[in-house]
Amino acid sequence: MSIRLVALTALTLLASGCVVEQPAPRPHPRPVVVEQPVVEREVVQREYVEVVAPQPPPTVIVEEEPVHRPGYVWAHGYWHWNGHEYIAVHGHWEAERPGYHYVHPHYVQHNDGWHLNVGVWVQG
Incomplete structure (x- = not known):
């Protein structure tokens, strides 16, 4: 019986072998994601309506430049032109924009009447 016990123990040791623990595989690096609240810029949308007047605007200056x-x-x-008559719209200050110049509001005559080109900033 002792030989059987020794043989069984030897067989168990041979079958189990030496176990070496492998380090756990490193996961692939993932990008760091930081949640931040979405901040939408306030966008001022101006509705643009083509103004076509049947007669030229008055030649009187609305106001003197300050x-x-x-x-x-x-x-x-x-x-x-409000559809019936011309109404004076007063001027205002616009903050300078480097690299741009301001084109003042003005009317241009076309075949169908006088078209208002609103004041805009133009690059250059």
């Missing part, structure tokens, strides 16, 4: 204000451009006042 004294120069550093860092700003004076947007001239203009005459706005």
Whole structure:
């Protein structure tokens, strides 16, 4: 019986062998994701309606340009056609934009009447 016990123990040791623990595989690096609240910029959308007047605007200046204000451009006042008559729209200050110049509101005559081109900033 002792030989059987020794043989069984030897067989068990041979069958089990030496076990070496392998380190766990490293996961693939993943990008770090940080949740941040979405902040939407306030977008001012202006509805643009083509203004076509049947007659030219008055030649009277809406208002005189005020004294120069550093860092700003004076947007001239203009005459706005409301469908029945011209109404004076007063000028206002626009903050300067480096690399741009301001084109003041003005009317251009076409075959169907006088078209208002609103004041805009143009690159250059």
